[in-house]
Every structure is written in C-alpha cells, then in structure tokens.
Amino acid sequence: MKRRLVTFGNALGVFAALLLLWQLVLWIFRVPPFMLPSPWAVARAVVARFPSLLTSLSITAREAGGGLAASIVVGVIIALIFAQSRWVRRMLYPYTILLQTVPIVAIAPLILMWVGAGEVSVTLIAFIISLAPVIANTTQGLVSVDENLVHLFLMHNASPQQLLFKLRLPNAVPSLFVGIRIASGIAVIGAITGELYAGSSRIGEGGLGYSILYASSQLQTDYLFALVLAATVLGFGFFFIVMFFEWYFLHRWHESARTPDTE
C-alpha cells in the first residue's frame, strides 16, 4: 500500500513538472493562445463548458460502449463457430485479418453514406474496428485446451455441450479478456475517429471527435484541449472498467489477474 502511494506521488510529480514545462514554453516563446493555450486556460475551459463537455463525453462513451458490447457478443459467437473445426477456421479466418487491416478512415465515408450521420453509424464503426481482437483471442482460448482435459471429459462420456460449457468456454475466459482489453482501447479510438466523419446530424452538437473538429474550426483551442483531455479520461475509464471485470472474474483462479501486491 505504501509503495503504491509512493508510485502515485511520483506520477503526480511528473504531471506537475510537465505543466510547468508547458507554461515555461508559453512564456519563453510567446506562443499565441490560439496555437497553444496555457494549462490554466484549459482548466478554465473545462469548468466553463463542463455541461457540453459532459454531453460530448457521454455521447462518445455510448457509441464506444455500444460498439464494444456488440463486438463482444458477435465476436464470441463467431469464435464459437470458428472453434467447431479447423476446416471452418481455415476457410473464414482470413476474413478476420481483413477486418483488422481495413483502414477505418477508408470505410467511414461508406458507412456515412449507407447509414447516415449520427450515433448509429459511429457505433457501427466502433463495432467494426474492435471486433477482430475479440474473435482472434476468444478463438485461441476455445481451441487451446489441454488435450488431457479433453480426454478426461471423454472418459466420463461428456456430451459436446458439456465439453463446450464446462471446458472450452471457461478455458477461453482469460483470453477473451485479453481481447476485450485490446478492443476497449480501439473502440474508443474508433468512435472518436468515426465522429470526425459521421459525428452529428446537428451542427454544434456531437461526441468528442465531432466537437474536436468543430472547436478547431472555431479556433477554440482551449476547449479543444479540454476535449482531448476528456477523450483520454474516457479511454482510461474503459480500460479500468474492463480491468475490474477481468479481476472480478479471474482473480480467484487465474495467475494473470493477481494483484502485484500479493508478491
């Protein structure tokens, strides 16, 4: 616990030093505020426009969260299909890689054209971009079961359902969480990127990505910084929520979820 406090203190110290450096750069080079606002101006922007900041944050959180939830559900279902046979995997796996390599900036305009601007298409973008890691990791977990455990189940005449629900699925949970952790990060990025293209159907109202675009067009650089800050907070938030669930489900039996403090 004490060590944790020290670590936290160090991180805080680094943060203070960065703020100081930022302020020094402004003083020494006399940077105009529309290029780089002072930390103080950013803080003021956060307070002054807190309600609209919160609205943007919650819109993006909804889109990223919805996309992530959909990719978890769909990803697990696809992984279950992949786990059925090597033949199915060989046939369909290349398309997963395709999903992973297609640049989201390239298909975003298409989705905008098909679905129209707004939260639905942004959620769709977040879903598409975060699907591949869930499929890949869950499939890996479903397939890589200790052969002797399979033999053990067969010795007790286990049904295919029992093999799936009592062996393969629980065995896949740790790697499912690896997938979700990766997916949660890129779902947020996907949502913000998506908003740059398809952010809002109404001028001046939208998620973080849309508002960043809008703020930069209006040269509201201090608010733009506040939005970037909010995006970071959102990314962290997603990460910690996933970490919590991972800890909750795995800490009793899986090594990866042990807290370092137990060493």
Next chain:
Amino acid sequence: MTEGFVAPQVELTKVSKQYGNGRVVLDALDITIAKGEFVTLLGPSGCGKSTVLKLVAGLTAPSSGSIQVDGMTPTNARETVSYIFQDATLLPWRTVRHNVGLGLELEGVNGSRRKDKTSTLLGLVGLEHVADAYPRELSGGMKMRVSIARALATSPRLLLMDEPFAALDEMTRDRLNEEILRLRAQEQWTAIFVTHSVAEAIFLSMRIVVLAANPGRVHAIVPVEFPFPRTAALRSTPGFGDLVLRVSRTLREALPQ
C-alpha cells in the same frame, strides 16, 4: 470389499499401434490382466506404455488386434473406468470440491448425492481443509490427491494411471503410493499403472510387465509376491531390495542397445 463389486478383466490380443508416419509404437502386444489385479507397465521411454493405457481407455484405436474390457469395447466400458494423468489435470477455475465432483457431474449424478460422495472422498484423501481452495493454491502432491479423489468419485472398477507421481518429489511419491494401496484395500479395483520407477512398480503391483522399446513389446513378466496389505516398512526389507535389483537388471536388458 464391497458386496457385489466385480472388477473387470482386461485383455489385449495381438495389439499393434502404428502412427501415420509409419513408426510402430506397439507390436503384437498380448497382455491379460485378471479381475482385481494390480499390474504395472514398466519400460524405457518410447516403449508405448502410455499408448497401452490410451488404447484401454478407448482414447486411441489400435491399428490391429483387439482390446476387451470385461468383454466390452474400451469405449463402451468407459463408465467403469477412471484415468489418472501424469499432471493432475484439474480445472483451474473450479474449487477442489468441484473438481472432485466433475466426473459425477458429467455423468448426471444429482446435486445432493454428488455432494455426499465428494465429501466422503475429500475425507478419504485428507483434503477436507482445502475443499474450497482453487488448484493454484495447492502443492503438487495435494493436486495429485485431488486428481485421485476425482478418479475414485465415480466408483471405477478399472483404474488407469499414467505416471501419476512422476513429477513429485520422492517423499511425496512414497506417501501417495501407500495411499493408493490403502484406498485400493477398500474396493479392489483392477489397476494398470505406468511408471519408470522400479521401486514404485514393485511396491504397488502384483505383476510387473517389462516392455522393450522400438517397437514396444513385452520383454518380461515379473510377479511380485509380497502379501497385502503392504506398508512403508516393506521398502526396507532385503527381499524388496533384491527384487529392485532384479527388475532393474531386466529393465536394462530391455533398453535398446
């Protein structure tokens, strides 16, 4: 011994096993194991001892020859067979209690009967105090005890054990050997045990089948006539030492030149 408990007989007739790459693992193996007998397969690595167990369990099919467990095919006889692997092969996400109950659960035994049986077995192997612990909290020896309890929970009449104590230190191994015999005194299941420890083979079994490698075949059969119940003291008798020497010599002859 339980009333009406009939241990099965295992018969391997001219069993050969050849892998896809052409390597012959077993060549025309003839082994008959009597009802209630404890037989150990001893041999150098590559002699196919583990393959014999997999064949008897029906986890792999022979290339030729036939295997009968109580007159049935191995797959049909599975209900009466339990398998103990070299690793404890526990489900890490289940507590000790639920690991022990796994076989019963898979076979559809209802909750309360399962609980009774599991508790009895946890008592039998001395693990009540860790019943709600997860496998990763246990030592290697304790994990193996859980594995044994799980195997016995389904009241098997034939136990197949594939080097179950190979990864343990010698003291733990000796203790578990004694425990196996103590457990078997209650229900005389038939046992096929695989090991490469000569002392372990002698201590446990009524008959040792020494296998030679490349391809795997029966090299010699050594009866072990020490009376049951056997205790730890047996290991320090001159007769035991003599037999260890004799079996070791036979095993050396079986090694590829």
